[in-house]
Every structure is written in C-alpha cells, then in structure tokens.
Amino acid sequence: MRRFFIFAAVFAVLVGLAGLVLTRPQRVDRTQLDGITPDLARGETVFYAAGCVSCHSAPDAVGQEKLNLAGGRRFESDFGTFIAPNISSDPVAGIGSWSALDLANALIHGTGPKGQHYYPAFPYTSYANMTAEDVASLHSFLGTLPAVTTESTAHEVGLPFNIRRGLGGWKLLYLKPGWVVDGDLTDQQILGRYLVEALGHCAECHTPRNGLGGLKRDLWLTGAPNPNGKGRIPGLTSDQLDWSEADIAEYLKSGFTPDYDSAGGEMVEVIENTSRLSDDERLAIAAYLKAVPVPQIEPPSE
Template sequence: MKWLTALLILLFAGAGVGWLLTSPERVSPDQLAGITPDLKLGEQVFYAGGCASCHAAPGAEGDDKLILAGGHSFPSQFGTFIAPNISSDKNAGIGGWSDEDLANAMLHGTSPEGQHYYPAFPYTSYAQMNVEDIVSLNAFLKTLPAVATPAPAHEVGFPFNIRRALGGWKLLFARSGWVVTGDLTPEQERGRYLVEGPGHCGECHTPRNGLGGLDLGKWLTGGPNPSGKGKIPALTPDQLDWSQGDIAEYLKSGFTPEYDSAGGEMVDVIANTSKLSDADRAAIAAYLKLPQLAAGDASD
C-alpha cells in the first residue's frame, strides 16, 4: 500500500502545483503608485487600442462610436465571444473599476473577481503596455457615456467554459517581451510599442495554431479571416510593397498608393489610426519596414 500512498501524494502535489501555476496574475499596487492620469494621453491610447472597434455597436459613426455598450460577436472554433459593455456605467460597464482593475485586465487578462479572461480580449498584446497609458485610458473611459444595459454573455460550451484552464493557455502563449528585438531607433521603438502593444496588430495579421495561440515565428505574415471569408493580408515589408510614406498616409486617410480605399474591418482601424498624431503613424510605418520582419524572423 505504500506505493498507493506515494502515488496519491504525487497526484495531490501535482494538482497543487498546477493550481498555483494557473492562478490569475495581478499587478502590484506599487506599479500604479504616484501616476497622475492625463486625459489627452488617455484619448490617444483609446484610439491606438481601437477600443470602439469592438465595444461600440457595429456600424456606429461619429459620437455613437463613444457609446461602448458592447454586444459585438466574434465567432470562433471555441465558441462565440461577445464584446462586453465597457462604458462608464458602474454596474453594467466598468465605470466602477479602479486603475488596478483595468491594469489587471489589460496586462494579465484577470478580472476584478480574479477570473481569467478569454484571449478574444487581446491582453497578450496589451501586456506590452506601460501603466501610465492604462491609468490615463481609465480616466478617459470614465468621461464617456454610461450605458446601463449589460452585453450578452459569451456563447462558449464545455470544455472551453472552464476558466481555470485559461491559466494553462496563458502559460503556453502569453508573452511579456517584444516580438521584434535588436537595435532600433527611437521612432522604431515607438512603432513597436504601438504595433505590438495597444494597436494589437498581430492579433489579426499573424496566423494562429490549433489552440488559438499566435505563431510568433510567422509574425505579421497574414492569416485566415475568422469570418471564413478570404485572408487577412501580411504586413511584412517583403509582402507589403509600400513605402513608409504610403503606409503612414493609408493609416491617415485610408487611401492606398493605387488610390483604392480601405474596406472591411480596416475601415474601423483607419477610423482609429486617423486620430493618432502624424509622428505616431510615421512610427508605425517605420516599424513595419524593419528588415527583421521581411526575414520572417522577428527576433534578433
């Protein structure tokens, strides 16, 4: 019977280690201490992050894009995810969230209740953001209209509805470092921050594996459209034969070098990037022309 006792001890020890490893992470309150929110910065982060693209009503225009009631659906092989209400309403939205709550959500994919968020919320990219931007974003979000109607729940069945299992997914696919490394100019570093962080460009323009994790070895090389129609194009310089000026202009006006205009989901993206500064659009363009991307190997 000694072997059975030893086996049980090993099983319980393994379960305990697994439970600890899959625990939701949180920021340290010290990381947020002394940060003064900047509403102008928060507004720029809002547009850089494309918050309205998912959380405003589909097809919303003008000021309606600032009504963040959620409800937009995102079908996948794991179920259908519904964008939540992130308006300033304290019950249906996130108006009651502290800076720490938003930082936990964006940097670690952890809810105020201590549950894992599904990675349909692109926290694997937001994890690259600095806390100053997140604190300022939270302040800006609180200035937007409150919507008292909660968004519908996700339509996710077993076993994908087991939230704790997402801790294992994070162990495999969550990242805390840059995809592109090496010596970069300040402009390229800014572009990297915007593309790999709040802009979360790789979430759509990078193919995924069978478990839904990004294939970082094929960073920004395009992938199948989740809608099942067509392909999302590559952004690497060997595939996108545009100059830096062409890219920056496209992000501002939506016009390609051939005088065609953006279509599909890119209409919403351009609505956001057009609100950024010329310097930030130029920085994104500088990043997308990096030779590391053309080589198909984003790491140095």
Template sequence: MRRFLLFVAIVVVLVGLAGLVLTRPQRMDQTQLVGLTPDLARGESVFHAAGCASCHSAPGSVGEDKLLLAGGRRFETDFGAFIAPNISSDPEVGIRSWSALDLANALIHGTGPEGQHYFPAFPYTSYANMSATDVVSLHAFLGTLPAVATESLAHEVGFPFNVRRGLGGWKLLFMSPGWVVEGDLTDQQRQGRYLVEALGHCAECHTPRNGLGGLQRDLWLTGAPNPSGKGRIPGLTSAQLDWSEADIAEYLKSGFTPDYDSAGGEMVEVIENTSRLTDEERLAIAAYLKAVPASSTGLASQ
C-alpha cells in the same frame, strides 16, 4: 503495493496543487501605479490607438455613438462566439466601479476584478506590453465617456473551452510579454513597435494562430486566414508590404492605397482609429513595419 498507491496519490495531489498555483490569475502590484498621474489627452490617444470602440461600441454604431461603449458585438471563432461586454461608465453594468488597478489587471494580465481569467478574444496578450502610465490615463479617459445601461451578454462557449481555470494553462503556453521585433531599432521604430505590438494589437489579426488559438510568433505579421472565412488577412512584413513609409502613413490616415484603392472590411474601423493619431505616430508605425523581417521559418501559406 499500499505504499506505492500512497506515493502515487501524493504525487497526484502535489501535481494538482502545482497546477493550481501555476494557473492562478496573475495581478499587478498596486505599487506599480503609485505616483502615476493620469493625462486625459494621452488617455484619449490610447483609447483610439487601442481600438476600444471598434470592439465595445454597439453593433452598427457610427460617429459619436461609438463613444457609447455598450458592447454587444459578436466575434465568431473556432472555440465559440465571444460577445464584447459593456465597458461604459455605468456603475452597475459598466466598469465605472473599476479602479485603475482593475483595468491594469485586465489589460496586462487578462484577469478580471473578481479574480477570473478573461478569454483571449480580449487581446490582452498584446496589451500586456502597455505601459502603466498609459493604463492610468486610459482609465481616466474612459471615466469621462457616457454611461450606458445595457447589460452585457454571456459568451456562447461550450465545454471545455468555457472552463476559465484552464485559461491559466493557455496563458502559460502562449502569453509571452516582451517584444517580438528586437535588435538595433531607432527611437522612431521603437515608438512604432509600441503602437503595433502593444496598443494596436495588429498581430491579433495579421499573424496566424496554432490549433489552440495561440499566436505563431515565428510567423509574426505574415498574414492569416480571415476569421469570417472569406479571404485572407494580408502580411505586413518587409518581405510582403512593398509600400514606402510615406505610403503606409498615408493609408493609415486616409485609407487610400498607393493605387488609389481604399480600405474595406474591418480595416475601415482600423483607419478610423489610426486617422486620429498624429502624423509622427503614423510614420513611426510605418518605420516599424519596414523593420519587421520576413519570418525565419518562411511566410505563412497563402
């Protein structure tokens, strides 16, 4: 009996150690950034395509004030309220002290400078497909924006969801870098895929989630319940969006639909970002969306 209990104890310890290893925060190798030269113009384009200001500007900001990345916006979820932090160039309460590697770890691995897991309210599951060159350029552009001395507020998340170590297990289950839509895509469609699946993180709103908050990749872009509880976010697959590529590109530029309606709700800020892209980029997004197949398991329930 004593030997059996010892065996069980050893197994428990080994399983625990394995769990600690498997759920540890991941980091990028510094060598992956060596030799990369930041391009400020590209960094600005990435900033808008990735919607940085839409989350990290202060609530109610408009116009140039959206470049004041003081944070403070609340995002209510089933797991608690997440509050966007200050990512301005302030050296004390912002991210001025961050290196390009720190930013790469945050965006691509969801890991903070102190080795902590970030909550996936920060859409690193999508940003994981960003190129290292774009991260370096974004880092340089963020450094040109104004410093704002506003303290970041703590998230309002209760136990057990506030145990950050547990997020390592969540990442093992639901963080799957790699493209969802594959196959014989054109160069234009691949450009659109990068803008939609990585930078634009469109799936974070337009794809349903399971009970643990993971994206249901088999229902990619088929629509999802609105987190506000009001209405539904529409699907964007080829089986649901019957607009032409030109219609989609125009909507992303002006916010007007083919029926002369206009974007509303959170899409207003999305259009503010996509309107800053080039015509070529908006057409690439449209070409990608027309290539997104209907879900293999059926469209999400309406």
C-alpha cells in the same frame, strides 16, 4: 508496493496543487500605479491607438454614438462566439466602478475584478506590454465617456472552453509579455513597436494562430486566414507589403492605398482610429513594419 501508491497519490495531489497555483489568475503589484498622475489627453490617444471602440461600441453605431461603449458585437471563432461586453462608465452595466488597478489587471493579465480569467478575444496578450502610465491615463479617459445601461451578454462558448480555469493554462503558454521584434531599433521604430505590438494589437489579426489559438510568433505579421472565413488578412512584412513608409502612413490616415483605391472591410474601422494619431505616430508604425524580420520558413498556404 503500498508505499509506491502513497507516493503516487501524494505526487498527484502535488501536481494538482501546482496546476491550481500555476493557473490562478495573476494580478499586477498593488503599488504598480502609485505616484502616477493620469493624463487625459494621453488617455484619449491610448484609447484610439488601442482600438477599444472597434470592438466595444454597439453593433452598427456610427460617428459620436461609437463613444457609447455598450458592447454587443459578436466575434465568431473556432472556440465559440465571443460577445464584447459593456465597458462604458456605467458603474453597474459597465466598468465605471473599476479602479485603475482593476483596469491594469484586465489589460496586463487578462484578469477580471472578481479574479476570473478573461478570454483572449480581449487582446491582453498585446496589452500586457502597456506602460503603467498609459493604463492610468486610459482609465481616466474611459471615465469621461457616456454611461450606458445595456447589460453585457454572456459569451456563447461550449465545453471545454467554458471552463475558465483552463485559460490559466493557455496564458502560461501564450501570454508572454515582451517584444517580438527586438535588437537594434531606432527611437522611431521603438515608438512604432509600442503602437503595433502593444496598443494597436495588429498581430491579433495579421499573425497566424496555432490550433489552440496562440499566435505563431515566428510568423509574426505574415498574414492569416480571415476568422470570418472570407479572404485572407494580408501579411505586413516587407516581402509582402512593398509600400513605402509614406504610403503606409497615408493609408493609416486616409485609407488610400498607393493605387488610390480605398480600404474596405475591417481595416476601415482600424483607420478610423489610426486617423486620430499624429503623423509622427503613423510614420513610426511604418518604420517598425519595415523592421519586422521576414521569416525564413514559408507561411503555410490555406
């Protein structure tokens, strides 16, 4: 009997240790960015395609002011209120002191420079699929933007979600690099997939989540309740969005729907970003959306 208790105790310690090991923040290989020459023009494209400005600009900033990435916008969720941090080039208040590797750890593993887990309100589950070249180029481009000294505000998150170690477990479940739509895709669809699944992080809003906040990948882009409670974020699969590829590309450029109504709500800010992409990139997004499979199961009604 005593032996059993010793065994149980050792087992518990081992499970605990394994848990600690499994939930520790991950980092990219230190050599990952070796030999990559950042391309500023590409960095600017990545910046807009990834929509950095839509969350990290100051609340109510317009026009050029939006390039001051002071943070401060509030994002309410079932887990608490997340407040976008300052990611300007200020070395103290912002991320100006970060190396490209620091940025890679943040984007690909959701790990901060001090080895802390970030909350997935920062869409690293999508950015995990970014190429090393794009990370390095984005790092260079961010360095060219203004330094802003606004202090970042702490998230308003209560127990148990304020225990960041727990995010290691969440990442084990839901941080899954790799493509959702796979199989025989054209080059154009592959470009669109990169823009939608990795940089554009469209699924973060357009795919429903489970009770733990993980994306239901089997209901990819089928629409979801609006986290702010009003209305529904529409599905983008071909059974729900019957627009032509030209219609989708035009919407992402000018915001006009096929009826020549205009976008409203959160999509207006998304279109401010996608309007800066090329026609080819917008058409690639449209081509990808047409390739997203329509799930056989009915999305749950709210």
